[in-house]
Amino acid sequence: MVTATAQAASDQTQVELQRRMLRQMLLIRRFEEKAAEAYALGKIGGFCHLYIGQEAVAVGSLAALRVDDYVIGSYREHGQALARGVSANAVMAELFGKATGCSKGKGGSMHLFDVERRFMGGHGIVGGHVPLAAGIGFAIKYRAGDQVCLCYFGEAAVNIGVFHETLNMASVYKLPVVFCCENNRYGMGTAFERVAAVTDVVEHACSYDMAAELVNGMDVLAVHAATERAVARARHGRHPTLLEVRTYRYMGHSMSDPLHGVYRTKDEVEEQKQRDPISHLALKLKEDGVLDDAGLDAVDAEVRAAVEAAVKFAEASPDPDPSELATHVLAD
Amino acid sequence: MVTATAQAASDQTQVELQRRMLRQMLLIRRFEEKAAEAYALGKIGGFCHLYIGQEAVAVGSLAALRVDDYVIGSYREHGQALARGVSANAVMAELFGKATGCSKGKGGSMHLFDVERRFMGGHGIVGGHVPLAAGIGFAIKYRAGDQVCLCYFGEAAVNIGVFHETLNMASVYKLPVVFCCENNRYGMGTAFERVAAVTDVVEHACSYDMAAELVNGMDVLAVHAATERAVARARHGRHPTLLEVRTYRYMGHSMSDPLHGVYRTKDEVEEQKQRDPISHLALKLKEDGVLDDAGLDAVDAEVRAAVEAAVKFAEASPDPDPSELATHVLAD
């Protein structure tokens, strides 16, 4: 039987966690808004895929990880890097292509890396990083470690062969991997139901004898709880899990793509925004009497300042030295 | 209500069909035995994958097709070509690499083609021909035809990505294709259960909202009946089907691989031979009083003679002219 004090303590940590998650989601939201501005000003180039709308997925799931666990994602990974603790300065500087970026300005938006935080990238070929995650899980098991590897990918990646090759092997080899499918309904301009015979991604787990869970990706607490279950399965039983997290992308596929148009209506986007994961958690914290408007504004002001600072840092940072063109092609 | 005469007539055609199927299975068996001899004598080179033990699959399924339907298979396709009506002479000559071969001696054992019989090859990359079958099905639907495409592949091909990409698209586009998985339990020296998380291939159909059926591949009548159902689905409803036909390979993976050893026991092979599809049908025909030993011997003698003649034909045939090296690289 839990004592009153113990109960209070655990409530307190829960509250702290929720405050942290709120801050992280807000940080990502403000960061991406600034990135959009900088892109419009030509300070960021190439492809830039924003995470706005999906914040609860990275924040909720990464809150379930240990510092020695591994994380890997696709090209839509700004939010995952930030939630993993990569500094806003280093991420923004990378988007600006600067030497102080987390990939020294050589990777850019699609290739964020931070080996210290075991953030293993940032990969641009749809599905291409899914077997990398299994390989990292293989290395963990090989060394008899108890870490896990968390892998993010979009629902459209489920249609590509290597996803299936990997899920089969992850199950056969019993690898400690959490496959987190961020189902935001669209692959670029294509609605999933137009190109997938079965639209419940979790269904695929049956073919690979794998545990699976369907999660509301607009509820950061639900994402956190489901990921904790999956992580426990991986850490203690070395069983992989397929999580399908239903979320939504507010912006266009990339900064060069339209927000809506032939493939989805403005109304749909507006309607989805009513499920906003940040407002959702903010409301709960208010209802729980943990946070008031002033408190919320304070958090917002703090993260806005952090993002402003990141932009200043990125702008003030130098480009890589020309000699960097030829470095890191091969390791010594 | 069926009249007695109509009943008798249909019984008669059934019997004729069963006789034909018995002869075809025997022809394949004797053909492959001769091919093994010729290979040992160095008259056939390269890889040579025999069909002995699996005769009921090709014979039963191809009996459900029309002459204008399409057929495509892997490198283990001798039996399928023969059952489709490609002459034993042309197939044997191809194995011998002669100009009179069904691929003019340029394809060999793994690349048998006969466009007149719509036998679209003989392909050597595991899984590589599965999307080709879907493409043929796409062309049929594109032209609003009512043909179907029957595609053979082994169970190990289920582990490769393109199988999944193709099944999804075949289902999304509703293509008239019958995917016939010949599950002979082994991919080369690897038992399926060692490399597949789920060993019932039919399970994968669920992920693609596709009809599926598990069939006893040692019973030619069962294979025929199941394929007729799948073909009807494809021809009239343009719905693809995944058939899993459980069969067994008596010989080594190819002529250069051991019959048994580390990956399967001699006992297992001997035990499986008790389910022999040819003896099984022969016994039934005897029980039905359709065929006696003399009759069976007559069929066997006839096909042995046909195979002998094929070997003579192949030996007597010329090699391709040296100029053939550079022809058919490009079409005019």
Place this chain on the structure above:
Amino acid sequence: MPTLTYRDALNQALREEMQRDAGVFLMGEEVGVYQGAYKVSRGLLEEFGPMRVVDTPIAELGFAGIGVGAAMAGLRPVIEFMTWNFAVLALDQIVNSAAKVLYESGGQIPVPIVFRGPNGAALQLAAQHSQSWEAWLSHIPGLKVVAPATPADAKGLLKSAIRDNNPVIVLEGEMLYNTKGDVPEGEHLVPIGKADTKRAGRDVTLICHSKTVAVALKAAEQLAEQEGVSADVLDLRSLRPLDEAAILASVATTNRAVVVEEGWPHCGIGAQVVDVIQREAFDQLDAPVLRVTQADVPMPYNKQLERLAKPSPEKVVAAARRVLYLD
């Protein structure tokens, strides 16, 4: 003659060939509802319907194979890859099915198919999205490979590719789609296997294709202005087959050559061109043939580093000065 963008010239070629032959269809990611990732297929879904303008899942290997199968059954598929970087996943079907079925079948089954899409670097797309695949694709017997540099060649070569009875690779360029040029209306066919002199000259041959044609032309201008050097700019247009006769004819007059390409140096297109020239024109060469290529590194994201990595008019001028012994 109407002026069109490279994009619209490709769109016109597709529309005309789809109108001309009911067996021609377009398949790929985002080609239909989304009107094409780079809008090359704009309006085609509306004109030809979903059976002939087919959106696919992200499954490059699978839909490339479906295209090959459809071609084996007599259709004329045009398979669009969103970019050739992703087509690396489909190479097995291009190389082991499309390029081999005719030969393996002893000539029974031709594979009339086009694989097309943007190739090479755009701007700051980084290592995985900035690769040039012409050297790989041209290595394979059974394929034809073209890389148009102008809107007129884009239309004429795509139309020829669609009518060809073989697998033809059409390499386009994201940076070319918005470029403008005069494009003949209607039946404009550019033969596969013929190079084109984009600027005539006497002193040095600049051999190029696709995006490097503009680079070579700029270099030619600078050479004329700064050095009084007259450069012959030869656009290969087709990389397989290679127009060896045109290459040798130009070198016979200039006795000097520089080969420019967007791809990496090792076993690149330029290496093959050099092989042809030194073998067939050994005694005519007054200097070694030099090459300008992408730096032998994965493409960096940073803008300045990317610029350093790419071929430039300056690099071509420098190479030309060396083969002219002007340094």
Place this chain on the structure above:
Amino acid sequence: MPTLTYRDALNQALREEMQRDAGVFLMGEEVGVYQGAYKVSRGLLEEFGPMRVVDTPIAELGFAGIGVGAAMAGLRPVIEFMTWNFAVLALDQIVNSAAKVLYESGGQIPVPIVFRGPNGAALQLAAQHSQSWEAWLSHIPGLKVVAPATPADAKGLLKSAIRDNNPVIVLEGEMLYNTKGDVPEGEHLVPIGKADTKRAGRDVTLICHSKTVAVALKAAEQLAEQEGVSADVLDLRSLRPLDEAAILASVATTNRAVVVEEGWPHCGIGAQVVDVIQREAFDQLDAPVLRVTQADVPMPYNKQLERLAKPSPEKVVAAARRVLYLD
């Protein structure tokens, strides 16, 4: 020095490196229970167990990617492809993951991995199973590529490849596995990037690698006997990086060269070697460099046609006679 087959030399290299470094493991189709499709891994499962000798499903792209991921996490995977023909399915992981992660990450994550298996034609395996991929693989920055011709080089290069901190491609040969030669015991490392003179000569340089070394050596004998010509046979051994110094040193004495390779001509290894020679040794060449390659066609099944398609000592002798102006 003990005499071993090329197969056993590779097996010895694997065993020694697995004994030396607990992070080294072997993964691929049939490498364990079946002892390897070509028995290169014989006995390793028994010695090192199933965690270090891992049988895979037929999923080249997937297990190549698993290897790369394991390398990113600090292991030293050796990925066996049953043949390189099937590795075409895995190229995305080799090119877009293995070769790029170090650069994309600004140097944070090395990828110490070996991809190995038989390359090129064996006997009558027909078009899909008889392909040489060295030109493609050597094209890619971020990779190293070696192609040993002898048992000693097979052992020494595979050991160096496993200890290298980069992705290294090891191209073996089904027709080489049974060939015998002296192999130094224990710590025998052949440096990556160094060519080797397999026979010294003065009159013409025969440049070769892998299976074509034997072809060139036979040609050298015939040239010596029939023409009194002394041929220098240079085995490249490494195709990326290429040992340009060794090539140029030999050509500096012979002034003539023939490049022999198993692959197709267009943008092949030979083209790159020709580029190097004509660029760096232009004034030393007494004749154009000639090449002997596979015929520019898919490989036919028929035995006679296949023989015609492959490089042969006769073809090399003929090319050497031409560069020596003996015709």
